[in-house]
Amino acid sequence: SKSKQDILRLLKSDEYISGQSMANQLGISRTSVWKSIKALKAEGYQITSVPNKGHRLIAPPGYINQTALEVLVEHSEVFGHIEYLQTVDSTQNIAFKMLDIYDSAFVVVSEEQTKGRGRFNRDWASPKQRGLYISLVLRPDVPLTDIIRFNLFISLAISRSIDETFNLPSGIKWPNDIYINNKKVCGFLTEVVSEGNAVNAVVCGIGINIFKDAALSSLPKATSIEAEMAEGESLDTDVFIKTLFKNLEHYYDLFLKHSFTAIRDEWKAKSIIFDKYLKISETGDSYMARALDINEDGFLEVVDENGRLRKVISADIEL
Ligand code: BTX
Structure with missing residues (x-):
C-alpha cells in the first residue's frame, strides 16, 4: 500500500525515527504506521524498534521485495x-x-x-x-x-x-x-x-x-x-x-x-560470441562458424567452416 511504501522510505534514513514522527510526516494515524511496520516485518524486512527512540531498518528481506x-x-x-x-x-x-x-x-x-x-x-x-x-x-x-x-x-x-x-x-x-x-x-x-x-x-x-x-x-x-x-x-x-x-x-x-x-x-x-568457434543451430541446420559482426538490422554475420558467409537471424548458439 501507499503508506507502507512511504514508511519504508522513512525507515531507510540512517537515524531512528519514531512512530509519531512518521505519522505526522505522512499525515496518517499511529495505528496505520504500526500496521505498516508489522506488514513490512512480515515481508522479511528486519526492523528494530527501540522504546523512546523509534524504528530503524537494519536489513532488507532476503528476497526481492x-x-x-x-x-x-x-x-x-x-x-x-x-x-x-x-x-x-x-x-x-x-x-x-x-x-x-x-x-x-x-x-x-x-x-x-x-x-x-x-x-x-x-x-x-x-x-x-x-x-x-x-x-x-x-x-x-x-x-x-x-x-x-x-x-x-x-x-x-x-x-x-x-x-x-x-x-x-x-x-x-x-x-x-x-x-x-x-x-x-x-x-x-x-x-x-x-x-x-x-x-x-x-x-x-x-x-x-x-x-x-x-x-x-x-x-x-x-x-x-x-x-x-x-x-x-x-x-x-x-x-x-x-x-x-x-x-x-x-x-x-x-x-x-x-x-x-x-x-x-x-x-x-559486451557480446561474448566474437572471436570464437560457435556451433550454430538454425531450424533443421547445424554448423560450426565464427561470428564476424552484427549488422544494422541485428543479423549476425558469420563465416562457416567452408568459408561461406552467412547471415543469422535467430538461432541457438553453443560456445
Ligand atoms: P532458452 O530456451 O534459451 O533457455 C532454456 C534452457 O536453458 C533450458 O533448456 C535449460 O538447458 C537451461 N535452463 C533452464 N532453466 C535455467 C535457469 N534458471 N538458468 C540457466 N539456464 C537454465 C531463455 O530460454 C528464456 C527464458 C525466459 C524465462 C522467463 S522467466 C519469466 C518469463 N516467464 C516464463 O515462463 N519465461 C520467462
Whole structure:
C-alpha cells in the first residue's frame, strides 16, 4: 500500500525515527504506521524498534521485495501497473491473459513459476524466491521486424544492470542470454501479439538467477549472481531491481527513438560470441562458424567452416 511504501522510505534514513514522527510526516494515524511496520516485518524486512527512540531498518528481506518493486513501478514513466504473485505457471501466460485489462505497459512478477518456459518451449527453472521472474508488457508502435532490434536493446539493459550493481563481468550471448564466466545467469524471451506487420503488444519475459539453488546446480551451464559474487559480499536486491528498471526504461526509450547504430559499439563490446568457434543451430541446420559482426538490422554475420558467409537471424548458439 501507499503508506507502507512511504514508511519504508522513512525507515531507510540512517537515524531512528519514531512512530509519531512518521505519522505526522505522512499525515496518517499511529495505528496505520504500526500496521505498516508489522506488514513490512512480515515481508522479511528486519526492523528494530527501540522504546523512546523509534524504528530503524537494519536489513532488507532476503528476497526481492514486493513493496520495493511496487515503489519502482509507481514512479516509472513506462509501466503503469504491477501484478505481483506468489506462484504461477508462467508469468508470460498471466501477462497474455491480462492484455485486455490494461491498455498501457505493465509488469507481471512471480516468486515462483511451476512451468517457466524458455525459447522453443524449453523449461526455465524458476525455484521459489531464488530468482527474478518477470514479464514486461510493452506496446511500442513498431513493425514486427523491429523485435530483433528490441532484443538487442533489452540484452544491454540487463547486462549493464548486473555489472553496475554487482561489479560482475556479465556478457551478452546473442540472441537471448546473459552469461557470467561462461555460464548462463539470465535468459529472456520476447513474444509478440501482432496484426499483420504491426505490433500490438510485446511480452518480454526475463528470468534472472539471483540466489544459489539446487535446481540450478543440476544444469551444467547455469549460474546465479550469488554464486558468482565474492564470498562475504552482500547482495542487495533492492539496489538491483532499481538499477534494472532504470536501465530497462532507458534502453527501451533508446529503442523507440534510435536505430541499432546508437548502441552497436556498446553492444559489441559486451557480446561474448566474437572471436570464437560457435556451433550454430538454425531450424533443421547445424554448423560450426565464427561470428564476424552484427549488422544494422541485428543479423549476425558469420563465416562457416567452408568459408561461406552467412547471415543469422535467430538461432541457438553453443560456445
Ligand atoms: P532458452 O530456451 O534459451 O533457455 C532454456 C534452457 O536453458 C533450458 O533448456 C535449460 O538447458 C537451461 N535452463 C533452464 N532453466 C535455467 C535457469 N534458471 N538458468 C540457466 N539456464 C537454465 C531463455 O530460454 C528464456 C527464458 C525466459 C524465462 C522467463 S522467466 C519469466 C518469463 N516467464 C516464463 O515462463 N519465461 C520467462
